Amino acid sequence: MPNTPRITRRELLRGAALVPVAGALAACATPASKAPASSSAAPVATSAANPFGVAADKPLEIWIFDGGFGNAYAKDIHEPLFKIKYPKVEIKHNATKEITKVLQPRFAGGNPPDVIDNSGANAMDMGALAQDGQLQDLAPLLDAPSWDDPNVKVRDLLDPAVIDIGTYDGKFNVVGYVNYIHGIWYSQKVFRDNGWAIPKTWDEFLKLCETIKKSGKMAPFTYAGKFPQYLYEPLLTMAAKIGGNEVLVNIDNLEDGAWTSEPMKASAKAWAEVGSKYLLEGTAGLDHVQTQTAQNKYKVAMLPSGSWLENEQKSTTPADFEYGMFPIPDFTSSDKMPYGTLHTQPGESFIVPSKGANPQAGMEYLRAMLSKKAAGDFSELVRTVSTVKGAGDGRQLSPGAKSATEALTAAGTNTVYYRWRTWYAQLNDEAVAATGELMTGGLTPDKYLERLQKKADEIKNDSSIKKYKR
Structure with missing residues (x-):
């Protein structure tokens, strides 16, 4: 891409x-x-x-x-x-x-x-x-x-x-x-061989990242650094888990302060920490294929992607790699949406x-x-x-497709999506650039969200742009 x-x-x-x-x-x-x-x-x-x-x-x-x-x-x-x-x-x-x-x-x-x-x-x-x-x-x-x-x-x-x-x-x-099904993708074989459990809470996720990092076997996490929309996806999904689906509806509807809401602040801060501590070296300069291939070569354990991943990587994936996908972990026990909530949309x-x-x-x-x-x-x-x-x-479903399908079935009605990316291309461009800076430390979480809120407000006040509503 x-x-x-x-x-x-x-x-x-x-x-x-x-x-x-x-x-x-x-x-x-x-x-x-x-x-x-x-x-x-x-x-x-x-x-x-x-x-x-x-x-x-x-x-x-x-x-x-x-x-x-x-x-x-x-x-x-x-x-x-x-x-x-x-x-x-x-x-x-x-x-x-x-x-x-x-x-x-x-x-x-x-x-x-x-x-x-x-x-x-x-x-x-x-x-x-x-x-x-x-x-x-x-x-x-x-x-x-x-x-x-x-x-x-x-x-x-x-x-x-x-x-x-x-x-x-x-x-x-x-x-x-x-039906794009988004989540955190990993090798079931790697997790099984190393005794790593799927994290269901954010604390468990950070502890897993620390365990993988200290093992020296591979980096804990990566994302397509050249295409930071791969990272704003889990960031937005986590915010929806924390504050409910209305967090994303408000962003879509260009509501005042939607980007700077407390759930968005908590999620941005959490992912910025991952960016500062647990990324594969050089992530910012890599595209989606390079990071995914690094995972196939057992250089990194986890990355965010969608259900197209398995097919996209079929030429480089080891026969016994066994793709799997898990949902964004619970941030706290007070999350408004339950464990297993997924971002999925056509x-x-x-x-x-x-x-x-x-x-x-x-x-x-x-x-x-x-x-x-x-x-x-x-x-x-x-x-x-x-x-x-x-x-x-x-x-006959492949391991990754089977894993994603099972996660979607388990989610039931607890699914979320957002539409601003296709409604307002300028906002997407701003989010892509700003998310890259957030993950490399060029923007603090607060400055990151303020930048996106400013762009959303510009679009809201531009009479030449057709506004859409959920």
């Missing part, structure tokens, strides 16, 4: 202002009218088998984020499935790690592709895209018959969080395909640009992806959990 600077909202809107005004898009077209050349309305009749009016021979351009899950799943699973039904449609497959750099100019030029996996550290500003009307309203997709069973709607196959997280200002624009965000050449085929491609077979094959191939209900039933 290269950390190329993200385009700002104003830059996006300036660029988009150059786009010629297109005709209104009929998301679910009727057979009544033929579209004018300047419109992307469906050129053919709709039916139960073809709910969006996909043309039989119009090309479909797809861009996949080539990150932790690679892009083979699209070439080997999703695209062949689509071609079974539409054999004459030419699929133009593309993959990149540089989503913003490669595709932002396409939006500004008025010729975006038809389907994009807008994910990774370099994803485009989803809030700005939604604000500018660049995203197709996917409500018709939710109410379309599922690919597998015409008697079941697509919406009934999805984890409800997909619809919640993918809705911007009342419109469903984004399909999260993977990720790997697929969008259909509203001004693309073939949005009908774009939505149909998503409908194919959301079939149980496609999602199940995907989950098995990339060792993760899909947001399609029942997709993993009867599948």
Whole structure:
């Protein structure tokens, strides 16, 4: 996930202002009218088998984020499935790690592709895209018959969080395909061989770090120093455990003093201590792959990541490594949320640009992806959990996927998430930079949170930025 600077909202809107005004898009077209050349309305009749009016021979351009899950799943699973039904449609497959750099100019030029996996550290500003009307309203997709069973709607196959997280200002624009499950990742073999127990309290976690450090076998902890969002994730999750889910809701809603709340102060102070005492040497200069590979080489015991980790590291992980994941430990016995609380939310965000050449085929491609077979094959191939209900039933889960799934089951309703990262790209950029400084001692916990509160206040008071609410 290269950390190329993200385009700002104003830059996006300036660029988009150059786009010629297109005709209104009929998301679910009727057979009544033929579209004018300047419109992307469906050129053919709709039916139960073809709910969006996909043309039989119009090309479909797809861009996949080539990150932790690679892009083979699209070439080997999703695209062949689509071609079974539409054999004459030419699929133009593309993959990149540089989503913003490669595709932002396409939006500004008025010729975006038809389907994009807008994910990774370099994803485009989803809030700005939604604000500018660049995203197709996917409500018709939710109410379309599922690919597998015409008697079941697509919406009934999805984890409800997909619809919640993918809705911007009342419109469903984004399909999260993977159930990202965040936690602290480790080698079950290493812990078993050394007699190290999973820490359930923060005191136990710090004692474990001290034990590992004194053993001289490896460093206790690391994170992707070049991409500090890997560290602000556990910091925010701990704050929610301490003060309740409202801590994150208040941050999302740009409430006064949300970043400088007492739970955030306690969490920032706790993680700053880890940064000062227990990090793998050189962490600040390492990216996610380097730190994860260091763990595979038994140079470090623990790191924060999500359920994509196991697949991302499959080429360097020893056969007997046995990935495991545990939730953020209890900070004190007074935490408002119980042990096992997890940050989990739909990720790997697929969008259909509203001004693309073939949005009908774009939505149909998503409908194919959301079939149980496609999602199940995907989950098995990339060792993760899909947001399609029942997709993993009867599948052989890898150790890491099994561990994460068990943690999610144990969490039950005690899950949290946040949306400011995709709503306000500028706030994310500030948080990334500031968290790096916090962990290297360049900012005290108080100064760190004051800096983020200042940026949140700037966004709140900027009338040009669309505000979102939970």
